[in-house]
Amino acid sequence: MSSTVNILLVDDDEVDVQGLKRAFKKSKIGNPITVARDGIEALEILRGENGRERLPKPHLILLDLNMPRMNGIEFLEAVRADEDLRSAVVFMITTSKADEDRMRAYGHNVAGYIVKRDPANTFMEAVALLEHYWKVVEFPA
Secondary structure (H helix, E strand, C coil): CCCCCEEEEECCCHHHHHHHHHHHHHCCCCCCEEEECCHHHHHHHHHCCCCCCCCCCCEEEEECCCCCCCCHHHHHHHHHHCCCCCCCEEEEEECCCCHHHHHHHHHCCCCEEEECCCHHHHHHHHHHHHHHHHHHCCCCC
């Protein structure tokens, strides 16, 4: 792929945010990472609203499920309803093992649903998966 994939990490848990950032660093992946603490902040970043700089495409979104103000499913609903954002590549990365949550996420066309079982190992495995994903898959423009 010719252009750098920008990562939007949407998670309100600072420990998980730092864990994912460490996993990217350990894997020597230097892609730009922007952090949003909930779905509302993430939408502002994706749309360039409320004084925020718009996140350049191509981008990949790593999305937690349980967050304040706007949770992961509500965020997905907003993204899929937005003409400019609906093709966004989104991976859920969450502690929820509930079948209902997984099915709702896939119902909104997530690219994958990753459960944080053992965060340190899960983050390293997820980062390895994502690195291969964006090297092989063509992103929407």
